[in-house]
Amino acid sequence: MSAPAIRIAGVxxxxxxxxxxxxxxxxxxxxxxxGLLGPNGAGKTTLISALAGxxxxxxxxxxxxxxxxxxxxxxxxxxxxxxxxxxxxxxxxSVREALRLQSGYFGIRxxxxxxxxxLASLDLAHKADANMRMLSGGMKRRVLVAQALVHRxxxxxxxxxxxxxxxxxxxxxxxxxxxLNRDGHTIVLTTHYLEEAQTLCNRIAMLKAGRxxxxxxxxxxxxxxASRVLRVRLSAPVGLDFLPGARDAGxxxxxxxxxxxxxxxxxxxxxxxxxxxxxxxxxxEPDLEKVFxxxxxxx
Amino acid sequence: xxxxxxxxxLYKEVLRFWKxxxxxxxxxxxxxxxxxxxxxxVLDRHVTVYGDVPYTVFLVPGLxxxxxxxxxxxxxxxxxxxxxxxxxxxxxxxxxxxxREFFAxxxxxxxxxGAFVGTGVILVSLLMVSLPVVAxxxxxxxxxxxxxxxxxxxxxxxxxxxxxxxxxxxxNFLIMPLTMLSGVFYSIHxxxxxxxxxxxxxxxxxxxxxxxxxxxxxxxxxxxxxxxVVSACFVVLAILTLSMLARGYKLRA
Numbered sequence: 001m002s003a004p005a006i007r008i009a010g011v012x013x014x015x016x017x018x019x020x021x022x023x024x025x026x027x028x029x030x031x032x033x034x035g036l037l038g039p040n041g042a043g044k045t046t047l048i049s050a051l052a053g054x055x056x057x058x059x060x061x062x063x064x065x066x067x068x069x070x071x072x073x074x075x076x077x078x079x080x081x082x083x084x085x086x087x088x089x090x091x092x093x094s095v096r097e098a099l100r101l102q103s104g105y106f107g108i109r110x111x112x113x114x115x116x117x118x119l120a121s122l123d124l125a126h127k128a129d130a131n132m133r134m135l136s137g138g139m140k141r142r143v144l145v146a147q148a149l150v151h152r153x154x155x156x157x158x159x160x161x162x163x164x165x166x167x168x169x170x171x172x173x174x175x176x177x178x179x180l181n182r183d184g185h186t187i188v189l190t191t192h193y194l195e196e197a198q199t200l201c202n203r204i205a206m207l208k209a210g211r212x213x214x215x216x217x218x219x220x221x222x223x224x225x226a227s228r229v230l231r232v233r234l235s236a237p238v239g240l241d242f243l244p245g246a247r248d249a250g251x252x253x254x255x256x257x258x259x260x261x262x263x264x265x266x267x268x269x270x271x272x273x274x275x276x277x278x279x280x281x282x283x284x285e286p287d288l289e290k291v292f293x294x295x296x297x298x299x
Numbered sequence: 300x301x302x303x304x305x306x307x308x309l310y311k312e313v314l315r316f317w318k319x320x321x322x323x324x325x326x327x328x329x330x331x332x333x334x335x336x337x338x339x340x341v342l343d344r345h346v347t348v349y350g351d352v353p354y355t356v357f358l359v360p361g362l363x364x365x366x367x368x369x370x371x372x373x374x375x376x377x378x379x380x381x382x383x384x385x386x387x388x389x390x391x392x393x394x395x396x397x398x399r400e401f402f403a404x405x406x407x408x409x410x411x412x413g414a415f416v417g418t419g420v421i422l423v424s425l426l427m428v429s430l431p432v433v434a435x436x437x438x439x440x441x442x443x444x445x446x447x448x449x450x451x452x453x454x455x456x457x458x459x460x461x462x463x464x465x466x467x468x469x470x471n472f473l474i475m476p477l478t479m480l481s482g483v484f485y486s487i488h489x490x491x492x493x494x495x496x497x498x499x500x501x502x503x504x505x506x507x508x509x510x511x512x513x514x515x516x517x518x519x520x521x522x523x524x525x526x527x528v529v530s531a532c533f534v535v536l537a538i539l540t541l542s543m544l545a546r547g548y549k550l551r552a
Contacts, residue, residue, distance in 0.1 A: 015552075052393055055552045074395035082393055088386035092315045098390075104307025105394035147390065 003066030005030045005155045005186035006051065011060030013046055013210075020046040021057065022210035028188060028203075030065075030154070033181050035201030035218070036190045037292060042207040044190045045085055048159050052082045064155055078106060081148035085159040085190075087140050089132040095119070095143055096128045099150050106151035118146045121176050138169045145173065149180075156180065157188045162196065174200065198222070198288035206295050213299035218288070225291040227257040229284035230264055238276035243267060255284075304396035305404050312408030316374055323412060327370050328419035331362045335424060338484065348486050349517040356431075359424045360438075360511040361483035366420050367413035367442055368506065371449040372456070372474055374409035379457025380466050383549075392551065398544035402454070402537070409450030410443060417442060431514055437522055438513030444529045445506035449474070451536040458540075458549050477503045487519050502532045 006028040013021040021043050028034045036044050049055035051062050053069050053076070061068060067075040090098060096115065103111035119125045122142040127135060135143065141161065148156060158177070162170045178200070181187045191197055197204060197218075204221055206214040214221060233252045240246040245257040256267055264283070271278065316323040339355035348357040382388035391401065424430065432438065456469040481503035487495050498504050499520075509525030512518035518525070544550070 049552065053551065054389065054392055056547060074397075077393060077395040080393075084386075084389055086386050088389060090382075090387040090390065091385070092318050097314075101307055101311050102390060102394070104310070105304050105391065105396060107303035107395075109303070151394075 002030055003063070004028060005032065005065060006034075006188065007061070007063040007066075008047070008051070009061045011047070011050060011057050011062060013043075013050065013055065013057045019210045021050070021060075024060070024207075024210070024212055026205055026212060026215070028155075028186060030186050031181070031184055033178075033187045033200055033202050034189070035197040035204040036188060036207065037194065037197055037204060037288075038190075038207035039296065041209075043210040044207055045159055046210075047207070048082065048157050048188075048190065051157065052080060053077060078151060079154055081151065081153035081156045083144050083148045083156070083158045083161050085163070087137060087144070087164075089135075089140050089143065091131070091133045094129050094131050095124060095135070095146075098132060098143065099146055102147045103150045108151055111150060114152065115146075115150065118149050121179075122146055123172060138165050141165055142169070142173070145176075154184070155186045155188070159190050160192065161189070162191060162193060170196075194288040194292055204288075206292065206299075208296055208299045211299075214291075214295045221291050221295075222286045222288065225286075225294040227259060228261075228286055230256045230258055230267060231282040231284060232256070232268075232271065232278050233280040234271070235277040235279050238271065238274050240271065240274075240276070242270065242274070252279075302400065304394055305400035308391060308396060308401065308404035309407050312374070312378060312405060313411050315378060316408070316412050320415075323370070323374070324415050324419060327366050327416045328423060331366045331416075331420040332423050334362055335359065335427065339427070348489075349515055352515060352517075353428075356428050357486070357511075357515075358484065359421070359428060359430055360514045361507050363417045363420045363424075364442070364445060364507045364510040365478050365481075365483045367417040367446050368449045368478060368503065369474065370416045371409040371413040371446040372453040372470070374412045375405045375450045375453030376457040376460075376466055376469070377453075378405070378408075379454060380460055380463060383457070384462070388550065398541065402451075402541055402544055405454055406447050406450040409453060410446035413446040413449075414442065433516035434513045434522075436513070438510060440526065441506055441510035441513065441529065444526075444533055445510065448502070448506070448529065448533045448536055451533065451540045454540045455536070455543065458543055461549075477501055481507050482519065483507055502528060505529050 004027040008024050008026040011021050011024040024047060038044050046055055050057050051064065051069060053073055063069065064076040065079040067079060069076040093101065099115045100111065103115070119128055122145060124139065124142055124146065127139060132140065132143065145161065161173060177187060189197065189201060201218055203217050205212050231249060231253055234254065240254055243256050247255050249255045258264060258267065268278065335355065335358060338358055342354045348354060456466055460466040460469070480498065481501050482498065487498045487504065490498065505525035505528040508518045508520055509522045509529060512522040
């Protein structure tokens with residue numbers, strides 16, 4: 001059986017009195033598109049930094065593709081590509097120079113064919129010889145992605161890669177990352193855009209105060225913590241106490257949770273029987289934001 | 300590929316200073332030449348050293364070594380603090396580069412910059428004076444060791460400092476006085492005994508005195524003594540720098 005892409009066992013990290021990571025156990029299998037979610041200060045970036053060797057943990061073990069990030073750091077780092085959260089760049093170099101240097105750090109020379117491919121995929125080919133200072137924020141973000149990919153790592157960690165990025169670039173970026181995932185790369189994503197995580201990730205871990213408070217497939221999390229919702233606007237207020245979970249959503253709207261679409265017709269006929277007249281109606285799918293709020297509230 | 304990370308980091312560090320060579324090479328050469336012009340104009344007719352060596356000729360090796368030392372320090376310290384403050388140090392910390400490779404690449408790049416500046420000062424000086432070379436091996440040894448010492452010291456300063464202000468304190472309150480009071484501009488035999496003793500406590504004195512021996516075959520102390528002191532300084536600073544890097548002090552949280 002192949003080693004998990006990422007193995008995190010009993011990891012603890014303190015900064016003074018603050019428990020940044022408080023006993024994290026987590027495995028990400030090869031080929032997964034994995035989401036790491038949590039509010040600010042939950043420990044996501046500390047965990048990624050520990051995985052990348054940027055932070056040293058007080059206790060526990062971390063491994064990338066079976067290689068311990070401390071004892072076998074050379075192999076572990078070769079297997080990992082990290083897109084950092086901050087928009088960092090070296091102002092002395094052009095895009096191509098930055099990518100060639102990054103390749104060299106990983107022991108790869110004459111990497112221009114792959115560099116050109118990444119630049120084309122990220123729509124950066126026309127900026128290859130531009131100095132990093134001359135690029136817009138979105139382009140700098142794309143260069144960060146390119147830098148994380150120059151050594152063709154099987155595991156790619158993206159720490160809030162779409163923060164402050166416009167919609168068009170975001171779509172392009174996700175298309176590219178999805179392609180990498182289809183090609184077999186393991187993707188770990190942290191983001192505050194929960195709809196992105198819901199759409200992209202097969203499995204999600206939620207962190208709060210340095211602990212994993214939820215870990216499951218996206219579908220299971222949605223099924224467990226969020227239900228579908230029928231939203232109706234009635235011509236006149238009618239008591240809907242007979243519908244379990246119905247609640248006033250303001251501006252004349254009422255929200256009624258349900259499990260399967262078969263229940264909708266029954267709910268509508270019962271509303272009509274009580275004299276209610278539906279003026280408008282919306283069917284809402286369960287969303288990760290509700291799951292997230294629920295999990296964070298419970299934890 | 301063996302040492303690929305080291306080679307790339309060395310190349311990057313050299314390319315970094317070379318891209319701004321007016322500032323990193325041209326300006327220090329000009330500064331040293333201005334010192335030479337002014338001091339030689341004022342003192343050349345009045346002072347000879349080691350018996351019959353004209354003051355301007357005596358001054359050149361000191362200025363060359365001072366430039367090598369100051370620029371070696373500036374290269375590592377400014378590169379590291381810039382990378383730390385802008386955050387791009389992450390590009391060097393994420394790849395599989397060992398802390399020894401990291402140290403060697405930064406130190407060697409700083410020596411290269413020091414050598415460029417030192418050679419520049421010598422070349423321009425040769426337009427004004429005729430410079431003897433008695434023992435070239437000593438010149439090379441002290442230039443390399445002096446550059447390596449200040450490069451290590453620059454790494455310690457660059458890693459330790461959190462802002463440019465702290466780094467400039469290192470430069471202005473430590474490096475500059477120690478260099479100026481090391482015998483760049485005079486032979487310590489011209490000093491009162493108490494200041495001669497104080498000068499012997501300054502490691503920069505041995506770097507410059509040993510370097511100067513290579514040109515004139517004469518020095519204030521034996522070049523072997525200087526070599527011993529300078530080598531010991533390098534070993535101590537290298538161990539300190541390597542231990543900071545190995546622990547990830549202020550680099551890996």
